[in-house]
Amino acid sequence: MASLKLTTQISTSAAEFPAAGPRRRPNFGGPGKNRVGFRVYATQPDAGPDLSVTVNGLKMPNPFVIGSGPPGTNYKVMKRAFDDGWGAVIAKTVSLDAEKVINVTPRYAKLRAEANGSALGQVIGWQNIELISDRPLETMLKEFKQLKEEYPDRILIASIMEEYNKAAWEELIDRVEQTGV
Numbered sequence: 509m510a511s512l513k514l515t516t517q518i519s520t521s522a523a524e525f526p527a528a529g530p531r532r533r534p535n536f537g538g539p540g541k542n543r544v545g546f547r548v549y550a551t552q553p554d555a556g557p558d559l560s561v562t563v564n565g566l567k568m569p570n571p572f573v574i575g576s577g578p579p580g581t582n583y584k585v586m587k588r589a590f591d592d593g594w595g596a597v598i599a600k601t602v603s604l605d606a607e608k609v610i611n612v613t614p615r616y617a618k619l620r621a622e623a624n625g626s627a628l629g630q631v632i633g634w635q636n637i638e639l640i641s642d643r644p645l646e647t648m649l650k651e652f653k654q655l656k657e658e659y660p661d662r663i664l665i666a667s668i669m670e671e672y673n674k675a676a677w678e679e680l681i682d683r684v685e686q687t688g689v
Contacts, residue, residue, distance in 0.1 A: 566596075568663050572593075572594050573597070574598065576600055578600070586664070587659075598665040599689075600648075601640040602643075602666065603640060604679065611638075612637055614637075617634070617635045618631045618635075619632055619633040639669075652666065652688070656688035
């Protein structure tokens with residue numbers, strides 16, 4: 509990520525700072541006098557503090573993790589998270605059979621301060637009620653594998669869910685592990 513550096517530029521050329529539209533230019537002491545302007549340059553950021561952490565033997569460049577939900581829906585948004593510097597992403601929850609998923613609308617519910625669920629309580633957050641991805645498992649597995657190849661130093665965590673069936677859970681775990689996630 510680039511930082512901005514502000515430098516002062518002094519020029520004798522009025523052509524470098526053309527007036528916008530028919531506005532009159534201010535008189536800086538007559539023709540040929542210096543005009544002061546600013547130019548912005550993108551530079552490499554200063555090395556900041558090391559924010560890397562190790563959790564259960566997994567090293568992350570920083571402790572900032574995107575939780576399972578819409579920001580982990582597909583390759584494009586997870587890639588963007590890694591490109592923007594997030595330390596880890598927990599992908600949207602997947603299962604063996606995405607066709608049994610009911611796509612709810614709206615996808616978010618208001619989380620209110622009142623414990624009794626009163627509609628009058630102050631909104632203190634949002635709850636994702638979508639629960640699980642409706643995308644095919646094969647698509648998600650392909651994207652997991654691609655992300656792990658492109659970002660081997662980042663942590664990608666799969667959120668998985670399956671019916672109460674040991675064989676189905678074991679199959680899902682095995683297939684996800686084969687992607688490197």
